[in-house]
Amino acid sequence: MKKRLAIRGDLLDFTAEPGWGETESAAVRFRPDHWLLIEDGRIAAVQAQAPGADWPRADHAGRLVLPGFVDTHVHSPQLDVIGSYGSELLDWLNTYTFPAERRYADAAVAQQGAALFLDALLAHGTTAAVVFPTVHKVSADALFAAAAERGMRLIAGKVLMDRHAPDGLRDDVVQAEADCRELIARWHGRERLAYAVTVRFAPTSTPAQLAMAGRLCAEDATLYMQTHVAENRDEVRWVRELFPEARSYLDVYARAGLLHGRSVLAHGIWLDDTDRAVLRAAGAQIAHSPSSNLFLGSGLFGWREAEAAGAAVTLASDVGGGTSLSMLRTMADAYKVQAMAHQRLTAWKALHAATRGAARALALEHEIGSLEAGRMADLCVWDWAAGPVAERRMEVARGLHEKVFAWLTLGDERCLVAAYVNGVQRHRR
């Protein structure tokens, strides 16, 4: 007997990448009042007519159904420092983040933290993520195990940092390589998990450690790589001092063999045209983290420049530098960042980047990011409004783009009704 579920609602997803500034786009697929049929965790069909009486059903008529969001850059141990006052990146790391991450050397702390973090992602409508735990092997083990329990698509890896970090947060090249190899053997390709070679950022790895990370990537093209790049001007200056031979910050990673089609680089605010061309040639993506960039005063990311150069852009919360796990809030902040540069980010462009666009950039388009037969049933059911202001705004909205744009600008996790992973309800309001 196949495990079945039929979900009714207003289905919204994308069949292609919407163009910049297009509020009307052929890439948008809106199927109001449709049924999404799930069999054994996968989407079996989408249809207008109700399924037979033998289908168990979740009737969400009048509600929005979207693919689960993909957060391409977030730190699991940093829920403890979200919303910390008063500093920029380098000071923020030393004052808040490093002390919080040190606690994850303890397996019990790491396990509790991983469960809290993944349940929080689901409660915000995010069903897949690219995640930094800490330098400690146990933190990666705990995170992978908790994701496996929930059936989630998760990409993560033990953080590499062998210098410029306090005691209790440094590894060394030999031990780090052994830990990575052990974690890759244990988790990479198991269930819906994948390993990412995880360089915190260039300043906290010696050239020898970066070279080791590059070797791991060269040995197995199915591994991901995640790191930070060109987030903050003081950081960029520091990287120039530490790596005088490199043409740019990004070039540090290029020289170490860390740029490839599965590389996810957070921020990328202070890049130049040559850097963007290098990203394009490598097929690497920028995980744009607008709420973090605003909160830490890092700068305004040039989405259009990156896209014009052919570099993929996805969206990320970057909690705890970011101030919410909500991808709605992240999209609303992305709109404001672009508005500062007199650019207009459409709801379609933003939603695409958080669903199908992220799936494509992560080479997971066959699995997640859209509502069509064959994909895993990772999806969320949303109310169109939470509270009288949003309710009123929805009443008077004209046209689909206006409605969806107001929804993502005014909405947050209070709009989330249910989150499904592999067709299993993992969160219910």
Ligand SMILES: [Zn+2]
């Ligand atoms: Zn980050």
